[in-house]
Amino acid sequence: MVQYLVALAPTALVVAFFLLGTFNWSRHRTWTRALTCVFVLAVAGRYLYWRLTETVLPQPADGLGFYWVWFLFGIELLAFVDIVLFLVAMSRFVDRSAQADALAPAFFDRDASDLPSVDVFIPTYNEPLDVLERTIVGALSLDYPKEKLKVYVLDDKRRDWLREFCERKGAIHVVRPDNSHAKAGNMNHGLSVSSGDFIAVFDADFVPYRAFLRRTLPFFSDETIGIVQTPQHFFNADPIQTNLGIERLWPDEQRLFFDEMAPSRDAWDVSFCCGSCSIARRKALDAIGGFPTESITEDLLTTLSMLNKGYKTRYLNERLSMGLAAETLEGYFVQRERWCQGGIQTLYLHNGPIRGPGLNLFQRLMFLPTSWVVQYVVRFATLLVPIVYLWTGLAPLHFTDVAELVSYQFPVLAAYFLLMAWLTPTRYLPLVSSAVGVFATFRMLPTVISSLVRPFGKPFKVTPKGSGNETGLYDVYSFTWIAALIALTATGLLVNIVPEFQRIEDGRFSVVAFWWAGLNIVVLAIAALACFERPRRLLDAFATRESVILDDEIIGEAVSVALDKMVVAVPVKTRFASQEIAVRIADVPAFTGEIRAVTRRRRRLARAHDTRHHYLHVHYDLEGEARDAMIRKLYTGGYSQDVARIDKSALSWRLLGRAFGANRRRTA
Template sequence: MVQYLVVLAPTFLVAAFFLIFVQGWSRYQTWTRTVTCAIVFAVAVRYLWWRLTDTVLPYPGDGLDFYWVWFLYGIELLAFFDITLFLIIMSRYVDRSAQADALASDFFRRPRQELPTVDVFIPTYNEPLDVLERTIIGALGLHYPGEKLKVYVLDDQRRDWLRRFCEEKGAIHVTRPDNAHAKAGNMNNGLTVSDGEFIAVFDADFVAHRNFLRRTLPFFTDPGIGIVQTPQHFFNRDPVQINLGLERSWPDEQRLFFDEMAASRDAWDISFCCGSCSITRRAALEAIGGFPTESITEDLLTTLTMLNRGYKTRYLNERLSIGLAAENLKGYFVQRQRWCQGGIQTLFVHNGPLRGPGLSLFQRIMFLPVSWLVQYFVRLAILIVPAVYFWTGYPPLFFTEVADLVSHQLPVLVAYFLLMHWITPTRYLPVVSSAVGAFSTFRMLPTVISSLIRPFGRPFRVTPKGSSNVDNKFDGYTFACLAILIAATALGLVINIIPEWARIPPGEFSPVAIYWALVNVVVLMIAALICFEKTNPASESLRADEPARFGGIAGRAVSLTLGKAVVEIPIGTDVETGKVVEVTLHGVEPFEAELRVVTRRTQGRRRDTGALKYGHLHYDLTGAARDQMIIKLYTGDYSQDIEELRRRTVAAGLFSRTFGPAYQRA
């Protein structure tokens, strides 16, 4: 008993530190973050030192197994470097909302005629009208003096229908004779036909909230600020959420970065532009010669080039826009492969983190694309180690006994998981997060390798969006990779359990390998679910809870889209379907809709009484009413964010997705 307590003592100490101290600390204070991250770092250093001195250096021989052990230790060192940078970043945090309040109070006290001029750039390539319409109407609806605001639609496909739409709505349609340098070239052309003192950029699928300029512009009273970036939020679910059946319980993948990491980077003055939902000082752009064209991620390179000239990027962590997440796996990977390639490209350009003049050593390190370079190699190594051991007998380390591994590795895992639970309480679940990473590995790792070999070998690719994006397919390639690894791990495990077939001698590492293999199989099976693409609704309904009237009946709208409203009808109210009724909603002039269906939802267990009724109203708005509905839905009043992570709901969703209708009927 005493022996077990001694072995588990480091883990108990780590857990006690978090449970007694950290859980009661505010995660928004720098000192609490610094102390906590330092403890996790120390635990990781202890583990790596033990790995080197007890499990790597003593390894006998010089065969393939010897090089395998050293290779895996090298992978762990890369992971340690990546985690160290993460811990440094997350050891600080800043919330600039109070600063925005104070700055805005002074900034907008000036006379209207003294406010700066603002140009809104909407670069577009092949997006359809149902995507562009929201963005253009939203930009035109910004709360800012009309004579100080111009909206430019930068059309790289030179479409006549888009020109006519812009003329009708009051936006400026801009084209150019070629598509040189893709998005960066398009925006540089926009600079030549505009003259606003500040330039707000919104991708074609992002809608600005009405108060975007009132919250961001005041930061530019500091002449050292070149860019103000805001987070990206989405009104639809990404393919990972949908394919796992976690649309209502698991946040979109980008929440960890935009809600947590970006604010921490800003506290270190190493925030960077993410392109859309940002605003830039024209003078700073002119100082660097416009938007950089050397990389397909011109946004990141803009920040780096401005840092060379002394301009910082500020981050305001407020929901000031809403956009369209990748709608299927094709778009999901097109987007992430572009980010990955662009990040790696910065290593090879004159204004990147390695060669850019004027950057401090700290800035150079923190802008290295370490995560892109490291994470997929690390994930692949974690996934293949048990299979390699079962089939070849090559262990990942010179093994002493289970007690040593438990004493040194378990505290690291516990420390990291508890840190993530504390610092990102609604953004991280180990198994699901690992499964999403495993799913991405087999498509992203080739991109990492090809980008290192030929960083400029692949041109800019636009993420497919909107009604024209109907390519929902089974991801056979990724599924095949996952299935092969599941089979290799499971079959290797079975073979070595049977003494007559065993390829590895019984030893103390075997229980560890079995546990490792079982965890990997679970992770890989969850990852495999993502390959089965479910249909992503073209028009995602927005959650609502507000008064609504139709046909003289007062109810409450619970769901809204541009073409449909679901209204809760008071109990006992009789309604007739198939009728055209007048609908009244706040912020929209009265319009006509057809009441097509009435559904019921039972309250409690009785089905005869107490059932809530919902009227499904369908409409096709045009003109001013449609514009008003776009402003209402997409410019500030509604959020699709998942604020609370319910672990039981996530588990139930995964179980339901795995076993489908049979589970749901049960």
Template sequence: METLGALAPSAFALGLFLIVTTFFSKTSGRGRLLVILLLVALIARYLYWRITGLVANGESFGSFAHMVLALELLIFTEALVTFWTVARRSDRSLEADRSEAWVAATPLHRLPKVDVFIPTYNEGAEVLERTVVAAKALDYPRFHVYVLDDGRREWVRELCAAHGATWITRPDNAHAKAGNVNHALQVTDGDLIALFDADFCPKPQLLRRTVGFFAEDDRIGIVQLPQTFFNPDPIQLNLGVARVWPDDQRVFFEQIMPARDARDVAFCCGSNAVLRRDRLMAIGGIPTDSVTEDILTTLVQLRRGWITRYLNEPLALGLCPESLDAFLVQRRRWCRGNLQLLFCRQGPLGAPGLSLAQRIAFLPLYWGFGLPTRVFLSLLPAAFLWFGLTPIPGAGAFEIMAYLLPVVLLALLASNWLMPGSYMPIVSAAHHFYLGLRLLPTVFATMLRPFGEPFRVTPKGRLTEAGSDGFAIVAALAIAGFNLGGIVLQLDADRVRLGDPAMADLAVYWALCNVFTMLVVFTLAIERPRLRGEERFPVDLPAELVVFDRPAPVRITNLSRHGARLEAALPWLERGTLLHLRPLDAAAGESSFLVETCHEDAAGIGVRLVQRNVDAERWLLQTLGRLNAGSPDQSRRHGRLGVSLPATLAPIRARLQTRARDLSISGIRLVTGEPFPLSRGARVAVRLPGCPVFDASVASAGSRGTGIVFDRLQPESRESLIRLLFGRDVAPPRIGPIRSVKVLYALARRLWGPVTA
């Protein structure tokens, strides 16, 4: 009976929650406010009981119980500010529709000129090329692409020249990214600046859907877009939940930022942003006082009355950190930069010009308080079981169930109703514990010496080095052992030693939850290899698969940059027949050509070189250069040179109409309507809409389709694939409603063999 009485407040709170959520939708401002007020009332009830209990028990200030209460107050403060923020939310899609209409209706000379800035420092060619090609494909009549290269690399200059972008460098790297952008502002003249990190690829419609915002509302200084990623982050990958659990930025960009926008406290996030030049120049450019210069830019502009507007549409795709080390480099910079704002004159506690609500909205509560407290809370049940340290003196288990359980229950329900997918027990706890553990030194170091660390670029692409997080593994095992030891001690000890036996049982249950959480942290900290060099995108595109027969020996009798004549004993071939040609001389390496028949006579088969891989292009140039002393046949349009080189020629075995199910710059998976026998290594060609034919080979064949690996592609072929991937609405689908069963099942599979999975 006592148990039922202790559960009654939770049942009452649950009932009120169900009533509110039944009669109000998630988008209803009144419904959201009622849920938050209910949670505030429960927190106030708990804190009143908690504080009066401490006073009644005569606990001296600074005791263990006071320390726990202080941690609770920090957690509740951060939670209440978050819930206050998400009480309202905005949707700017209608404004984006009006922006598109405005751009379409406005004469060319009246449209604002846009300078597209791509700052780069040490990103590899495979990362930067995607962004440059995608930026050049923007569907807007007045823009120019600038690559701001702080690495001063010659290959970047050549890349820019090849794609029609402008290469900008400076003599030093002062103030890192902020200084790089400020330098570019001095040598360009566009009305607007579209800013993209070197790994973010904009979609063609991005400028059309954002430029009109500035014409409609003169208060807008920045339009920010979400950062959407086409690869799983290390936590998703290491836990094996990438298909069922979103990356850790989804809640921020899909729930928090639309809510901040409704209160005019959205902020610039450094990439996927369009900025008004005159507003930037009026504040002296991008501020350089913090390593999170993007947030500081918003704060400085906010003091002038210029807001940042947020459009929640995934109009650019980027590469999230690919290893735990890169992930932590990025999160430490964000943590340090947010805490630095407390010490900046233009920060939330600094110069006048901000309202109280705006100052509160920009306090770094999550980084400074929310994450670190998770680490200390994981030690509480074990401290009670080992040493009898009571976090709530004088309270029994049933009192805790009556006062604390309703708060915990409603906080979980409210979080997932107001911000779907924001929290799942164990999984979310492990994620937050891991971040808190690894960022705790950064928090202390920044509070003691705010400006003691330089800007560090997040490693991306080939610069990423994978490796397990040994510190987190040891810490997780130690805390799990501490909790397990307390459980074992409790099972063997006299239960009276800890006072209320029911209180001891609660501590045991909490300690067990901590053990499972530490097991997830342990798994999370073990780096899983990324098996593909390029991420594949789910697609549904028509494709033609050309399968070649066994190769037959031929000789190449003359050769040019665009064609050849072959001496071959083959049946008559129709004009336009596709063939696979492979030179066999020692210098050819992995050279491979797709050729198309032009004519056939007694002298042989005339073919046109339709496609070639990188090795073939190099071999062709070397061979023609070596033979250039010969006498070219001037009757040929491209001046063919007489040669006699061994080669193999494979005719078509079959043409199959297929569907592409996933696609990357390095390969494709095709599904055929009818089974067709294909062996590993078989030579094939693939035709995709709007792309040249690709020379390729079979990597795998099974029930899920045929895996095809492209040969090393020429730049124009890579560019066509990049445009296909990032220039259309081909993107990883958003993960739907979070299903706890699916997440826990995926996690259980991973936990079954965390080291070998």
């Protein structure tokens, strides 16, 4: 017992460092981040030295076990490199909002005629009108002199109905004779028919907030700035949130990058363009010959190409747009496989991080796609280790005793989890985050391997979104992998419980292996829930508490509003002459709606056990200016779907409910 208490001392030291120090410090101060990251790096270095000297080098060269131990240590070395780069990046943080405040007055303190001209590019291929109209209306509503602003809808599908829609709204519809070089080629054609000093890019499913140009343009007072990137926020739940039933409890999967990692990279001057929700200097684009076409991720390559020419990318971490997250698992993986392949492609290009001119060593290291290459290999190995041990007896290391493993490995795990809890308090929960990563592994690992072997073998593929994007039943491929690994792990545990069938000859590692296997089963079980698609709404509602006037005299409170429906709380005794009622809500011309349902209580949106109100489900089909006004009201800055904090208790109950078949459709 004493030896285990002594073995836990390093872990206790790590916990004390965070509880007594780090958790009491501001996570946005450079010295606190740097000190904490150096501490975690030291803990990881201690573990790695022990791994090499005590658990790898002593392994006798006696067959398969020798190669297995060295293979796993090689994977750990790759993970260590990735962690080092992550810690270096996260050791700084910058918030550019104050800088935007300071630059704006001087930039806009001139006549409108002297302001630079801006072209907004909306590249589109197969998105339906219900996706495109929000983006086009939002772009035309940008707070900027109209004589200095043009909106170009770059239509690579050459659709007559879209041309007619653009003509009605005042946007410029652009087509080209072919679809060469996909999105990059489409935008390069846009450059050839436009002349604005700056190019703002919004994917067809992203709506800019009215203040977008007011907040981003002042940064270009510095002639070395080539691009300003802003975060991507979403007005719908991604398929992971939806399938796990945790839309209101868990933030979307991209929040960790956009809210935490991107500002840290910007502090090191290694921020990069993410395509949509960005604005670029035309002069800088001309210097690199337009948007690069060598990679399917033209945004990342644009940043690298501009760095080659001495231009930098700035990141303004403000909510200045809102878009449509991938709605189905198919769209989710199409998107991430494209990002992964594009990142790996840069390794082979003349303007990439290895061969690109004008980059210093630090920039080259920070733009290596190590995370894409390493994370899925590590996750798969983590799942495989206990299975191999339980079925063959091959241990992942030359094992000494449990106490020594506790002394060296536990501090690393504690340091990493506590670091993430401090850096990203509302973006990370070990069990759920691990399950989401494991779920993606089975699709992404083949993409990593194929991209390394044949980086340019797969063409650009558009992420399916909108009304034509049908929800599938479940992800058979991933679920098959998950079910097989659960079966192998669980059966391996059962086999080794029965002495007659036991496969493990040397049981010193068995205690660790049993705990490891049990944890893997839990993580895989959560990942399995993500495989089953749940029903979705095409137009997601925004929670609000806003006054509404019904039939010119009844005052109600809207508790949720969407482009096609709202839920309004009215006193219980309220009566209407008919189902059709007049509706007045701020910023939108009066319109007619239809009451299709009346309920006593709205879950999540109304006060619990409210007996004083009925909730009217009012549906409507807006047209013309009323629809445009509702789009501007909902999507250009007034509403948010962000999860402010993680409710761990509610999250646990929701996942438990999903595991036992709770699959209610989320409604407005």
